Amino acid sequence: MADSHELTxxxxxxxxxxxxxxxxxxxxxxVRKLLSEALAPVRALDSRTIRAVEPAVKFVPxxxx
Amino acid sequence: MSDEIAxxxxxxxxxxxxxxxxSPVEVTSALLARIEKxxxxxxxxxxxxxxxxxxxxxxxEAALRRGDENPLxxxxxxxxxxxxxxxxxxxxGSALFADWVPDEESTVVRKWREAGTVLLGKLITHxxxxxIQFPGHKFPAARNPWNLDHxxxxxxxxxxxxxxxxxxxxxxxxxxGGSIRGPASFCGIAGIKPTxxxxxxxxxxxxxxxxxxxxxxxxxxxxxxxxxxAMAGHDPxxxxxxxxxxxxxxxxxxxxxxxxxxxVPRNYFFxxxxxxxxxxxxxxxxxxxxxxxxxxxxxxxxxxxxHSFLLILLAEAYAYHERDLRExxxxxxxxxxxxxMAGSLITAAEYTQAQRIRSKICAETAEVLRDVDLLAxxxxxxxxxxxxxxxxPEVGFVKSNMAPFNLTGLPTLALPCGFSAAGLPLSxxxxxxxxxxxxxxxAGHAYEKATAWHTRRPPV
Numbered sequence: 001m002a003d004s005h006e007l008t009x010x011x012x013x014x015x016x017x018x019x020x021x022x023x024x025x026x027x028x029x030x031v032r033k034l035l036s037e038a039l040a041p042v043r044a045l046d047s048r049t050i051r052a053v054e055p056a057v058k059f060v061p062x063x064x065x
Numbered sequence: 066m067s068d069e070i071a072x073x074x075x076x077x078x079x080x081x082x083x084x085x086x087x088s089p090v091e092v093t094s095a096l097l098a099r100i101e102k103x104x105x106x107x108x109x110x111x112x113x114x115x116x117x118x119x120x121x122x123x124x125x126e127a128a129l130r131r132g133d134e135n136p137l138x139x140x141x142x143x144x145x146x147x148x149x150x151x152x153x154x155x156x157x158g159s160a161l162f163a164d165w166v167p168d169e170e171s172t173v174v175r176k177w178r179e180a181g182t183v184l185l186g187k188l189i190t191h192x193x194x195x196x197i198q199f200p201g202h203k204f205p206a207a208r209n210p211w212n213l214d215h216x217x218x219x220x221x222x223x224x225x226x227x228x229x230x231x232x233x234x235x236x237x238x239x240x241x242g243g244s245i246r247g248p249a250s251f252c253g254i255a256g257i258k259p260t261x262x263x264x265x266x267x268x269x270x271x272x273x274x275x276x277x278x279x280x281x282x283x284x285x286x287x288x289x290x291x292x293x294x295a296m297a298g299h300d301p302x303x304x305x306x307x308x309x310x311x312x313x314x315x316x317x318x319x320x321x322x323x324x325x326x327x328x329v330p331r332n333y334f335f336x337x338x339x340x341x342x343x344x345x346x347x348x349x350x351x352x353x354x355x356x357x358x359x360x361x362x363x364x365x366x367x368x369x370x371x372h373s374f375l376l377i378l379l380a381e382a383y384a385y386h387e388r389d390l391r392e393x394x395x396x397x398x399x400x401x402x403x404x405x406m407a408g409s410l411i412t413a414a415e416y417t418q419a420q421r422i423r424s425k426i427c428a429e430t431a432e433v434l435r436d437v438d439l440l441a442x443x444x445x446x447x448x449x450x451x452x453x454x455x456x457x458p459e460v461g462f463v464k465s466n467m468a469p470f471n472l473t474g475l476p477t478l479a480l481p482c483g484f485s486a487a488g489l490p491l492s493x494x495x496x497x498x499x500x501x502x503x504x505x506x507x508a509g510h511a512y513e514k515a516t517a518w519h520t521r522r523p524p525v
Binding site: 012015016021023024030031035039040041044051 | 400411
């Protein structure tokens with residue numbers, strides 16, 4: 001994935017502040033790497049190109065006896 | 066105890082029990098002795114239930130004498146330690162539940178108990194089926210019987226190690242991103258992640274609701290079929306459980322793979338695959354062709370975005386663990402704690418987009434499976450890592466060949482297809498249409514009958 005999609009350390013710190021979770025400084029690099037990998041496909045996505053296939057409730061009519 | 070008994074298949078044990086050549090009590094006693102000898106080195110077990118095992122074995126003997134024909138009667142098994150077992154400690158591989166003794170049991174544990182299996186104990190899992198057991202963790206990490214310096218894969222690490230070392234004949238695993246198939250691959254055994262909703266997750270600790278699957282692990286595909294037959298089926302206690310009737314997984318095994326159309330998705334699954342893995346995989350395709358399968362290349366374009374799997378996993382795992390992470394963070398293993406907390410940093414919009422990508426991958430895969438019956442890929446891009454690499458917290462999540470089938474929920478089997486130059490197992494992955502476990506197992510069994518990889522034994 002392109003570097004432009006990577007999560008910056010500043011962005012990560014902002015997210016940590018907003019979430020209010022205690023992630024120690026020594027683990028920031030690991031968390032940044034993990035989250036960058038997880039976010040890469042979403043950040044590369046133009047959401048307008050996906051058909052509306054979001055998961056939704058499906059009701060299957062009961063088969064006739 | 067002879068290796069012949071330690072590595073006997075479920076069918077062989079059943080046949081010998083019924084011919085009175087062996088008894089469940091003899092086999093159980095011998096395996097308990099083998100566990101006592103080998104497990105201090107392998108760390109596959111968290112809890113050994115010797116008294117319970119011998120009691121189960123005596124009950125199985127009585128049932129055999131009465132003529133009970135259940136194929137799992139007297140078969141020695143153990144459960145991954147995220148499956149709740151009534152009256153037996155269930156740790157989840159975590160200090161949080163180090164001494165927890167549930168007063169309920171999971172549906173799968175009950176089904177195997179009712180089928181007459183012998184419970185040898187509980188098998189170590191990566192912490193909460195996610196974190197790696199780093200040195201200094203409450204429970205030591207299981208080791209790979211093929212090379213003790215290498216990981217057995219995870220998170221069903223104890224299940225993989227115990228089967229490869231001939232300590233049990235069958236085991237439960239769970240698979241959120243490859244936790245059945247990864248250990249199967251690294252330990253040279255078989256394991257199937259059935260269709261999402263096929264086997265109950267009730268009474269099994271959650272990692273990620275929309276990705277979690279339960280399934281069996283064994284040394285052969287046929288043994289997986291026996292074990293899956295006894296665990297599959299609707300369970301109202303699992304909201305994702307399907308009402309689709311369970312097929313016969315054993316009978317189709319005899320039909321071979323002739324005429325089965327196998328697609329090979331050449332994009333994504335071969336990125337970063339080591340040459341010896343690729344070579345073993347191509348050889349496996351050659352064998353399947355010789356057996357009558359029709360093999361062709363296929364393409365699933367959106368697989369390149371399959372890493373969105375990780376985003377779904379992190380968000381859902383955090384949702385499950387949020388309260389304990391806030392109230393008792395010190396009881397989580399270091400590194401796992403921060404990995405779980407990373408799930409709190411994902412926005413609702415990002416999680417939704419990941420699910421939309423997932424829907425696209427599901428739709429494209431379903432389209433491809435109109436033209437082929439199965440998909441074949443290498444299970445893992447390489448053989449088992451050494452602990453020294455696996456224990457580096459800075460190592461990210463390597464691209465997974467298994468996670469796409471958690472996203473799509475399709476039935477997927479891993480089975481041995483060769484060995485690396487270093488003597489570590491390599492594995493073939495076969496995936497089929499929803500609820501067509503029979504076809505997946507049939508192809509795997511045909512391949513296994515034509516090869517001898519599954520008959521090799523590790524040097525323990």
